[in-house]
Amino acid sequence: VVKNIIETHNRAVDDIIANHAFLTSLNANDYINDSFGLLTIKDIVKELEKPGRDPRPVFKTATFKEGVEKVSDLQPSMILEGVITNVTNFGAFVDIGVHQDGLVHISSLTDKFVADPSEVVKAGDIVKVKVLEVDVNRKRISLTMRLEEQPKPANANKKAPTENRAQQKKAPAQK
Structure with missing residues (x-):
């Protein structure tokens, strides 16, 4: 041509x-x-x-927080930028730059009721998240996209230790 x-x-x-x-x-x-x-x-x-023009939209990437490179660097209440890596029926996984994706539970995606997380986010979306909880040993990161949500106090989800089974057994009734 x-x-x-x-x-x-x-x-x-x-x-x-x-x-x-x-x-x-x-x-x-x-x-x-x-x-x-x-x-x-x-x-x-x-x-x-216009030679060399690229018809694709501008490619955006998340800006990971400097100094936050591993799970142990995370602290509750930190607000970070990340990229949605996977959307499941129970929430979305977010890469925040620590080589371990964090989970935003479906209830923490937005202030409104969400039946299907894919209605709110999709893989590749850049989002702001707040760290709710970090379990370094199990490499689990709990995140929220509701930035006003407060982190759970330490040990809030852990049950009190149960008594020894022998102590739980009732002594036989005396006549």
């Missing part, structure tokens, strides 16, 4: 690249043939007008 354009108008390729006035004066219908249709011709002219 480009060869046909330069031959028809007796110009060099360098003379037509980024030459807006010349390229807008072209009639794309004049270059349609068995191999190239109207849309393809228009795409070629657009590329000649």
Whole structure:
């Protein structure tokens, strides 16, 4: 197509690249043939007008917090930027830059009721999260996207130790 354009108008390729006035004066219908249709011709002219343009949207990446590189660097209440890596029926996993994804439970995705997490987030989304809880030994990170949500106090989820089974058995009733 480009060869046909330069031959028809007796110009060099360098003379037509980024030459807006010349390229807008072209009639794309004049270059349609068995191999190239109207849309393809228009795409070629657009590329000649702005060579090297990338039609994809701007690629955004999360900015991981400096100094937070491993699970043990995390502290409750930290607000971090991350990328959704997986969406499940119980929540979403978020890469926050510590080589271990954290979980945002379905109840912590938003202030509204969520039946399906994929209605709120999708893989690749960049999100702000707050660290709720960190279990370094089990490599578990609990996160929330509700930034006003407060972390659970330490040992809030742990049950009090149960008494020894022997102590739990009732002494036989005396007559």
